[in-house]
Amino acid sequence: MVKKIQEFHLNFNKEFFPKWKGVSYDEKLLYLSIALAGEVGELSNVVKKRHRKKIHELKADDINEEEYKKKITEELVDVFVYTVLFSNELGIDLEKEFYKKMEKNKIKFKNGSTK
Numbered sequence: 001m002v003k004k005i006q007e008f009h010l011n012f013n014k015e016f017f018p019k020w021k022g023v024s025y026d027e028k029l030l031y032l033s034i035a036l037a038g039e040v041g042e043l044s045n046v047v048k049k050r051h052r053k054k055i056h057e058l059k060a061d062d063i064n065e066e067e068y069k070k071k072i073t074e075e076l077v078d079v080f081v082y083t084v085l086f087s088n089e090l091g092i093d094l095e096k097e098f099y100k101k102m103e104k105n106k107i108k109f110k111n112g113s114t115k
């Protein structure tokens with residue numbers, strides 16, 4: 001399933017960002033790491049605003065549960081998009097690596113470790 005998404009994005013990139021292939025490897029990774037961190041920041045900001053509103057009992061920035069979830073969803077998808085892009089750039093099979101990592105986590109948590 002993720003493989004299909006990775007392939008989709010490869011074609012998407014070719015169609016909409018044809019100059020991407022001319023960018024150097026290091027520049028691509030630099031750009032992608034900044035973009036990914038930026039999207040994680042945007043996600044955190046959505047949650048932060050909600051938290052700040054609660055703590056200070058602010059009336060401003062009032063959004064309902066549906067809007068809140070919609071904003072979080074958008075940012076999570078942005079994080080995923082850059083994760084896919086980053087993986088594609090490095091030739092990483094994201095689905096395979098996901099399951100590999102979860103197997104490692106199983107062992108770790110079975111042993112009572114959180115590190």
Ligand SMILES: [Mg+2]
Binds near residue numbers: 039042074075078
């Ligand atoms: Mg975003």
